[in-house]
Amino acid sequence: MPTPTSHVRVVDHPVLAHLLTEARDRQTPPGRFRAVIAQLGELLAYEAVRDLPLKSAPIQTPLEPFPGQRLGGKVTLVPILRAGLGLAEGAQRLLPDASVGHIGMFRDERRLSPVSYYDKLPPDIANTAVLLLDPMLATGGSALAALELLRSRGCRDIRLICVLASPEGIERLAAEAPDVRIITAAVDRELDDRGYILPGLGDAGDRMFGTSE
Numbered sequence: 504m505p506t507p508t509s510h511v512r513v514v515d516h517p518v519l520a521h522l523l524t525e526a527r528d529r530q531t532p533p534g535r536f537r538a539v540i541a542q543l544g545e546l547l548a549y550e551a552v553r554d555l556p557l558k559s560a561p562i563q564t565p566l567e568p569f570p571g572q573r574l575g576g577k578v579t580l581v582p583i584l585r586a587g588l589g590l591a592e593g594a595q596r597l598l599p600d601a602s603v604g605h606i607g608m609f610r611d612e613r614r615l616s617p618v619s620y621y622d623k624l625p626p627d628i629a630n631t632a633v634l635l636l637d638p639m640l641a642t643g644g645s646a647l648a649a650l651e652l653l654r655s656r657g658c659r660d661i662r663l664i665c666v667l668a669s670p671e672g673i674e675r676l677a678a679e680a681p682d683v684r685i686i687t688a689a690v691d692r693e694l695d696d697r698g699y700i701l702p703g704l705g706d707a708g709d710r711m712f713g714t715s716e
């Protein structure tokens with residue numbers, strides 16, 4: 504396994520390892536797969552927002568005043584359709600007040616390059632911390648195209664949450680988007696000649712929505 508570069512955080516936790524095995528298991532049916540990806544989304548988002556600012560929020564407990572704190576910065580969740588929707592479901596449980604923007608993109612399976620078909624992002628997104636959500640970082644093409652769009656809308660604080668990353672995808676992002684932090688549950692061995700992550704979990708979107716052949 505290659506050593507991840509400094510902008511990659513591989514979250515090491517027994518609960519994540521357990522969930523990841525369920526996600527990888529070809530016998531896991533779509534309903535359970537979706538639930539597992541959502542749970543991973545919640546746990547990975549928890550790690551990704553460790554450094555969010557807090558603001559002072561004095562309150563009264565039932566017994567006395569208390570110098571409370573509340574989240575001070577706005578967050579936007581941006582799932583890449585389709586598979587990012589599962590992660591967004593979990594991340595929304597953690598951050599129910601976060602806005603959600605959507606980017607529609609699929610990989611042309613012959614060229615392995617991303618094809619964009621939709622975007623709807625909140626107008627104030629530039630002033631928020633963005634969690635870009637996609638379970639699979641394979642060639643990195645989809646993530647880089649999404650990052651280009653987010654940058655064109657003024658986003659500067661962008662963190663990419665994925666479930667599995669390939670060494671190739673990490674290297675490409677390190678070279679082309681070194682300011683973007685990647686938070687992942689694992690870095691897998693390699694890509695196969697069809698651009699699938701090995702050992703991987705297969706096609707995340709198909710497994711989530713039951714569209715495998």
Ligand code: PRP
Pocket residue numbers: 583584585586587608609610611615617637638639640641642643644645646672698706707708709
């Ligand atoms: C998958 C995945 C990523 C992309 C990763 O989406 O969810 O978006 O592939 O591959 P890359 O790093 O090589 O670009 P897919 O194209 O299968 O679309 P789908 O989620 O709609 O099925």
Ligand code: URA
Pocket residue numbers: 639641698699700701703704705706707708
């Ligand atoms: N997209 C997926 O869904 N799975 C892979 O292994 C690679 C890209």
